[in-house]
Amino acid sequence: MKISIQINASPYQYQAADTAWHFIQAAIAKGHKVYRIFFYHDGVYNAYRDSRPPGDERDIVKRWSGLQLEHDVDLVVCVSSAQRRGLLEQSVALKVGGYEQALSDGFRIAGLGLLMEAVIESDRHITFGA
Template sequence: MKISLQINASPYQHQAADSAWHFIQAAILSGHDICRVFFYHDGVFNALRDSRPPGDERDVVKRWSELHAKHGVDLVVCVSSAQRRGLLEQTVAKKLGGYQSALADGFRIAGLGLLMEALIDADRHITFGD
């Protein structure tokens, strides 16, 4: 079964990212296809490249990057939500100030069209967060 997810809350503030990650692990183990994770509103902070949590705790951002590398899960960050919060991808960052991409490996930036596409393509869509 094709399942897409939406995460609306930032990690370290809300349990959403952890719940979603554990759900995805169980879904993949059961043979389901996680076709997309869409990060919306404060959920875009899941993609923050410069996040550096203490070494003895889970690294939420790195965990997403590894999920993409290992299982090819499409990690999409909402462009408007990201730009409002200063999370700029490479081309926009260069245009505005020369700073490098704020997005961690495995994430890509896109609009709500890809959320709609996930809603249409997936058999189920689960929202985590507020």
């Protein structure tokens, strides 16, 4: 089964990013393909390279980067949600599809079109929200 995921909530403040993470691990362990994770609304805060949780806590941002590296899961941050929330520096400007300095490894910036493409491609689309 091909699954796409949407995360609408900021990490740490809500459990959504954790629930999504454990769900994805279980799905991959069962042999399903997690096609893309689309970070929308406050979900874009999951991508901040400079986020530094206390050393004895899970590092949610690093987790996502690791997922991209190990399982080739496409991590896409919504450009307009990110701009609205100041995630993209103006000097960096927009390079659609590029890896931005403000984002952790493996994340890329793109528009809602990539969400729709994932939804159309996937057997299931699961949203995790606040």
